[in-house]
Amino acid sequence: xxxxxxxxxxxxxxxxxxxxxxxxxxxxxxxxxxxxxxxxxxxxxxxxxxxxxxxxxxxxxxxxxxxxxxxxxxxxxxxxxxxxxxxxxxxxxxxxxxxxxxxxxxxxxxxxxxxxxxxxxxxxxxxxxxxxxxxxxxxxxxxxxxxxxxxxxxxxxxxxxxxxxxxxxxxxxxxxxxxxxxxxxxxxxxxxxxxxxxxxxxxxxxxxxxxxxxxxxxxxxxxxxxxxxxxxxxxxxxxxxxxxxxxxxxxxxxxxxxxxxxxxxxxxxxxxxxxxxxxxxxxxxxxxxxxxxxxxxxxxxxxxxxxxxxxxxxxxxxxxxxxxxxxx
Numbered sequence: 062x063x064x065x066x067x068x069x070x071x072x073x074x075x076x077x078x079x080x081x082x083x084x085x086x087x088x089x090x091x092x093x094x095x096x097x098x099x100x101x102x103x104x105x106x107x108x109x110x111x112x113x114x115x116x117x118x119x120x121x122x123x124x125x126x127x128x129x130x131x132x133x134x135x136x137x138x139x140x141x142x143x144x145x146x147x148x149x150x151x152x153x154x155x156x157x158x159x160x161x162x163x164x165x166x167x168x169x170x171x172x173x174x175x176x177x178x179x180x181x182x183x184x185x186x187x188x189x190x191x192x193x194x195x196x197x198x199x200x201x202x203x204x205x206x207x208x209x210x211x212x213x214x215x216x217x218x219x220x221x222x223x224x225x226x227x228x229x230x231x232x233x234x235x236x237x238x239x240x241x242x243x244x245x246x247x248x249x250x251x252x253x254x255x256x257x258x259x260x261x262x263x264x265x266x267x268x269x270x271x272x273x274x275x276x277x278x279x280x281x282x283x284x285x286x287x288x289x290x291x292x293x294x295x296x297x298x299x300x301x302x303x304x305x306x307x308x309x310x311x312x313x314x315x316x317x318x319x320x321x322x323x324x325x326x327x328x329x330x331x332x333x334x335x336x337x338x339x340x341x342x343x344x345x346x347x348x349x350x351x352x353x354x355x356x357x358x359x360x361x362x363x364x365x366x367x368x369x370x371x372x373x374x375x376x377x378x379x380x381x382x383x384x385x386x387x388x389x
Contacts, residue, residue: 064345067293071344071370074306078313078372085315091324091366093337096141096358098326100148100339100383101126101134103157105331108182111205111218115343117290118152130333131159133353135166137327141358148326148383150177150339155191168198175201177383180229181222192229196236201243203282203383204230208248209269217249230276239277247282255312255378256283285309285381287374289343309373317380323366329353337366339383344371 062070083089104125107118126134138147147167154160154176167174176195183191195202204226207214211223230244238244246266250256263281270276286292288305296302323338333353336342349364350357375381 062290062294062297064343067289067344068346068369070293070297070302071288074303074310074370076306076310076370078310078368078370078376081310081313082318082368085313086318091318091321091368093324093362093364093366095325096143096327096362098146098148098322099134099137099141099144100150100326100328101154101163102150102328102330102339102342103131103152103154103160103163105152106156107152107179108156108185109153109179109219109222111291114291115287115289115340116150116152117343122152124331125157126159126331126333128159130329130331130353131163133333133356134163134329137353137356138167138172139170143358143362144172144327146173146175148175148177153179153182155182155188161194164194164198164200168200173201174198175203177203179218180204180206180226183229183232184225192232192236196233196238196242199242201245202233202238203245203247205247205249206230206266209266209273227274227276230270230278231274234275234277239279244278245280245282246278247284249284249286255308256285256381259283259379282384283379283381284383285374285377287340288371289340306370306373309377312377313373314376314378314380317376320380320382321366321375322382322384323375327356327361335361337364340371340374341367344369 079089082091105116105118105122106125108120110119138144149163164174182188206226207217214223233244248262262283266281288296296305328336328338328342330342335348335350335353337348346367350361
């Protein structure tokens, strides 16, 4: 589906996130409260094509952030003290030729850097440098691992992905990740249900990965599947869209509103457009300031967040964000 078709589909759902927000908080407006995180989507090129991918990334995608937009991002990193974290995502962010430049500039500016790494990229020819580079710059690694079983992981991400992921996790552990350096895993449900208890799933992941593979990690983040791109396509094809949206809407939790990631970040697309979050970016819902060339910190800090029915995905149950649960 195109971005417009996706938004039209989400609008067909007969309940409104904005109305439910107003009922819970007294306002239909969701306001920003800061810009502590700069999340940069450096492109949609990826060595994988996962079934649940909200970015619709794959080896065939050609969208890649070029040097002009990279330079503008680095300018923000170096000159906006309020930004504390630089969150690099994709696609596979390491496939962008400017990945190392963004990391080194961010570290030099004293920022905490996150690499949203799919793990298997480190097994691809030409990326032998990656793990040592990440460790040298003390980059936090956040990696998708749908399950601790090979069948469930390969079913969502492709044949052989689990074996490669385990191999790379062991290599990260050997470099101090999971102990001295931060290594966090991401879990996505494999069906039309919400993520279970993050603490319980983390305990299960920790036990299985340790006992069966000797792998350690710091935290497990649980993220609900968003009704966007490939997952939305699958819901519509299987006539499950209404059912899934009901699941999300019925689990709406006002306690998640305070911690929504969109309220504290700038999301930059590969071509320099600005969004409140990566999900809005994939739906073509720009922030009030539309491009990084026109960025104004004060105005962005005080903006109104763009919302639609996909926002139920972040506010259902214990909540869902790039950093896991939002509420207990």
